[in-house]
Amino acid sequence: MKKILITALVLLAVAAIALCSLEAGPLLHLKSGLLGLLSPVSRSGGAVKSSIGSLGKDLMTLDQLQAEYDRVLAENRKLRAENNGLRDLQQENNHLREILGYRERSSFRLVPATVIGHDAGVWWSTVKINRGARDGIAADMPVITDKGLVGKTTAVSDSVSEVLLVTDENCKVAAKVEGTKEQGIVAGTRSPGGELQLTFLSKLADLQPGQKVYTAGVSGGIFPSGIALGTVKSFRARELDGMAVLDPAADPASLEEVFVVTGAK
Amino acid sequence: MNRVFLFLILALLLPLSLAVQDLLPSLPPFGERLLLFPVVFAFGVLALPLVPALGFALLAALLQGLMLLQVQAGQSEIGLTLPVVFFLGWTIVLQMASEATRGMSWELHAVGGALVTFTMIAGQFLTLCIKRGGFPVDLSILMRIAVPSVAAILLAPLLYLLLCSFVPLAADEAQAGGMPKGPAH
Missing domain, CATH: 2.40.10.350 (Rod shape-determining protein MreC, domain 2)
Structure with a gap:
């Protein structure tokens, strides 16, 4: 019994030393593996969270519904009017873009993603998104919204990636x-x-x-x-x-x- | 054999708690987080005998270290050494506390969970201050340390009851072996 105990303690000590001596590269691979392992929970949890959130948002009283209907009706009329004017602008815009080669110079290839989880720690600003290596994502890719820069990808598994937000001290x-x-x-x-x-x-x-x-x-x-x-x-x-x-x-x-x-x- | 099952169940709960706590919304006003991981860790090292508890601590260090891993210019900001020392240290302290109080109890788990949470968050903050420079302590920073620690005291009894119903083996083990291990119902 004593021999087994000593053997177990020695093995634990060896494992601890091995863990402590791992370099950043292998650790990043291990992290990607862990993200992949946890991805079923993260993805399904994210979907459930989003459904629960939208359920709360969708519940309205009759008065609120009437007000929302009136607002949408007015907005619809306004948008129709704007749309007629925009058709001409769209044609003009396309023409100008062709001339300037704007699309070639400044357009990005974008992969849409949904945020499925927030910060892994208290002091780091990160989020997890539901896209990974199988969607063509790799580490150090910029992440944006229509408003602006969000951050960059860090660890990437097959179906989940971690994004270091621009609000983190480390994202320069x-x-x-x-x-x-x-x-x-x-x-x-x-x-x-x-x-x-x-x-x-x-x-x-x-x-x-x-x-x-x-x-x-x-x-x-x-x-x-x-x-x-x-x-x-x-x-x-x-x-x-x-x-x-x-x-x-x-x-x-x-x-x-x-x-x-x-x-x- | 029961101990093996107990270890396996707790080893599965550990990564699960990491995934679930990421899905929990942060609390206002400073975006404080609810942390389940340290509370599950405290339960595990109190419920398991010493050697499996040390193995459990290594697993906790590996998971926590990987989840917090940020590589800057080819160097990891907090590698695995600090988490390994931290979780092994707390395992020994909690095992000694468990021996001193003649077995596991929900009170010990609550206090242990809160202390592990507090020292973990404060330790990470101090490490970052040393690595990145500066010591920006203000109310929001203090709240980010205090709120999850206080929340751990409240979460621990709930998790204790939940885990005891999921892991009845721990209680059986204590009764059969006459060991001061396993949660007391």
């Missing part, structure tokens, strides 16, 4: 400020609240609240140029540089549908 993005020559680095903060910090600006940068900040798209980086990052909230000069606080373009608290940029069209 080269950025430029609209209407100026100012460039800096955007990153999240450790404190919750979802604000972004734009650092390494010039001390004399005269940034005004409301100015938009976009990705700078540095060569060798993973984020393409021109994706909205946020809006300047405040600016202050520090000892060595200028620092602006930004409201993120895509609110991380209300993320539901996102797109993974798998490449250019």
